[in-house]
Amino acid sequence: MNDVGADRETPEAIFARAAERARQMGLPYAGAVTPTEAHRLREAAAADIVDVRTPPEYAQVGHVPGTPLIVWPRAGEPDALSEFVDQVRERYDPERPLLLLCRSGARSHYAAHLLTHSGYRRAYNILEGFEGQQGAADLSGLEIPVRISGPWEKPKYEPDLKGVDTNKVVETVKELGKKYKGKSGKEIVDDLLGNGSDDATGSTDTKAKAKALLKNLLKPQ
Secondary structure, three states: OOOOOHHHOOHHHHHHHHHHHHHHHOOOOOEEEOHHHHHHHHHOOOOEEEEOOOHHHHHHHOOOOOOOEOOOOOOOOHHHHHHHHHHHHHHOOOOOOEEEEOOOOHHHHHHHHHHHHOOOOOEEEEOOOOOOOOOHHHOOOOOOOEEEEOOOOOOEEEEOOOOOOHHHHHHHHHHHHHHOOOOOHHHHHHHHHOOOOOEOOEOHHHHHHHHHHHHHHOOOO
């Protein structure tokens, strides 16, 4: 549903539409909101946004200022799920409307479901991702914000170049050129992406694909 004008709507109207979405989509929690609606609810102090992504996503991709990070346990271990609920309870009353946010809407869907089961009758999923990036002073100049949209089961990922400092990008590329002058493509790739081992910031398969792409780009012309 189009959310044009949501910034002028009352929280009650937004909550009513979110509940109607829950009915239409068969959601096991209070409802679903769009980013614009979530922003309106937060600005009106009618609800709080809870970010359930990973610390690297929160720090590197960006986050809504003032929004707490309570990481969703992807593996789904009972103890970790219980700890997740406990962390939410430490911050929020069960009657408080909560808007769950993640990268694509999938983790926040499950988080809203669990919180509802745990007594939070007003847990909502944010259907689309929020764009964002770190403060300009902390950026290397190569970060590209990602806009995430679409329903939670079929998210779409698109680069969003608004706000990218092109001058800083140029300066960063120049610095990289000096740093890697005389090095082979493999040395550059290994330095940028590691030696292929898995860590918290990405899977081995993802890194392997990225390295293959970089190696192809670095081939002598």
